[in-house]
Amino acid sequence: MSRLTLETIAELAGVSRSTVSRVVNNHVSVRPEVRERVLSVIEETGYQPDPAARRLAGQRANIIGLVIAEPAQALFADPYFPRLIQGITQACNPLELTLSLFLFHTKEEEASLYPKIIRNNLFDGLITAGNHVDDPLVPQLIENDVPFVAIGRHEHPDVNFLDTDNVAGAHAAVTHLIRLGRQRIAHITGHLNNRSAQDRQQGYLNALRDRGRTVDPALIEIGDYTEASAYEAMHRLLTKGIDAVFVASDSMALGAMRALREANVTVPDEVAVVGFDDLPPALLAIPPLTTIRQPIRRIGALAVETLLDIMDNGSKPARRVILPTELVVRETSGVG
């Protein structure tokens, strides 16, 4: 079976290449009757335009790229990215967009691949996630006029981004703990290279201040979004007489709870725990984890929509969307 081309369809429908092209691309000025005929031939043959040829002729290829600017190992330890990918593909499929995935395993690989990705003409636009605060990708994308949307806040005024309201979410988490009467509320941060980790820490600080609490820097432990880092951080916190901890992600919260269990500290009686993300593991924790829900899949889907919007209508003014979070009270924070 040789490949079907426009020309084949044209012949079968008794029209010209151009007319078939017009039908395929939904251009006007085709007689309805002719359009019908062409469509039915396309239907019968299962013809699909060749994306490569299309792209070459200066059109869209209907491919979008997803760059995850995070070492692949760290990345998949947390269900966050898989969930995001789900949201993205969910939006892509009905639009018949193909998703190309770019993942890196070392910083060097990342650096050497960035320029290639940008020059690789094969996608129409890019979604980028997990960028560190000083990530070199974003400026490169801007410079090369690649249409893109970032997942996560960016300062640069030209960057289109979508983000969760991390500050407000963290604020809600800590406020919840304060309301429950907890006195010494610790925080285990995510990797502070990430804006999200910085923002969650900021939310923690804001909430304490708003309630007139003094911040004890000793109660802030630096993690890196891995379960293990939180486990260790919790061990350090155990000596400091805390009665609550706000942890920057659910995976990390599980690590913290693992440390607590080993130390025979009861949750929530002795130490209350609140996480962030509301990913499936939160529900499976023992006891089930109180956490801040962020709409990860929705962000993924919205990213696709925003990207298409940018491709159609240009990226000025920059789209900047911050989505709200929601406090999900389960058992690790105790019952008010």
Added chain:
Amino acid sequence: MSRLTLETIAELAGVSRSTVSRVVNNHVSVRPEVRERVLSVIEETGYQPDPAARRLAGQRANIIGLVIAEPAQALFADPYFPRLIQGITQACNPLELTLSLFLFHTKEEEASLYPKIIRNNLFDGLITAGNHVDDPLVPQLIENDVPFVAIGRHEHPDVNFLDTDNVAGAHAAVTHLIRLGRQRIAHITGHLNNRSAQDRQQGYLNALRDRGRTVDPALIEIGDYTEASAYEAMHRLLTKGIDAVFVASDSMALGAMRALREANVTVPDEVAVVGFDDLPPALLAIPPLTTIRQPIRRIGALAVETLLDIMDNGSKPARRVILPTELVVRETSGVG
């Protein structure tokens, strides 16, 4: 900055388009001196051939597709697929292969997208994972002469595949439990649509028979690879007086252990547990999970290599690789 083309480079290097093409594609018959000159221009300008044009001219586009024939939700609950993706990208990056990811959210979406994927001329070959036993994709790929390799065993003689030795792995797990003196060894299966789940069950049965044990069908509970299904299955098993269970995946093993903990059944004293996969959660389980390690990342990387091999050398004879597993003894099986 207008796009660089072969012609631009040719002009800068004072040679013809053809010569540059020869240099880029590493053809012979280019004077070393000229080759050097061209290469240095390419280096300076950062030229990269346009994959679309290349593809159109009948060449490879250096894109491979990954089809995960499994509803996306189920899929990312288990770290198996993320890990596989890691292995695949790890092999892709040094080869400058782009990975396109195809994911589905419903059976209908899957069915409607398959033909489009196949006709979509954009990738050079496909890796397919998670196919159910009667998955319609594989026959379609064969019929359309799409170069592909499957992750997971297939009966069809023309299918290239890579698989873990699930039967032997399960056999080892159960034999381990028998050696430890366990008498009533249950099994929680994966989703039996999957060859892997069937094979692991087979290994369980074989091991019991090899040791002269009679198989009690009541001790086999059907799961579906989700944590929750194993949790429920374990609840059912609890009434049956078992002292060990072999669970078809680590995620499921965690679900089973959750049920055990709730029922105040101690692991491994009262019930020993062995999982399958050796993914990170196994280590974080309390107590750490005895499991069967399978080389997921290696399979991913090997899949890429095999695919390239097929593309270069044709797919006859079919490559069929079964990789060995390894028993990793931790604490849930007790100490011999």
Added chain:
DNA sequence: GCAGTTCGTGGGAGCGCTCCCACGAACTGT
């Protein structure tokens, strides 16, 4: 020293598509 070979190089054609222009038929208005 001359035909015959080899080697390195250049240019044409064509991959499947989209865009643009052109062309003829069917309209409009006066």
Added chain:
DNA sequence: ACAGTTCGTGGGAGCGCTCCCACGAACTGC
């Protein structure tokens, strides 16, 4: 009834690349 417009359609050019063929220069051998 005739020029001017509109509408639907067809065909050429060209996107950036690879392949093939052709051509001239530098070889070989006798």
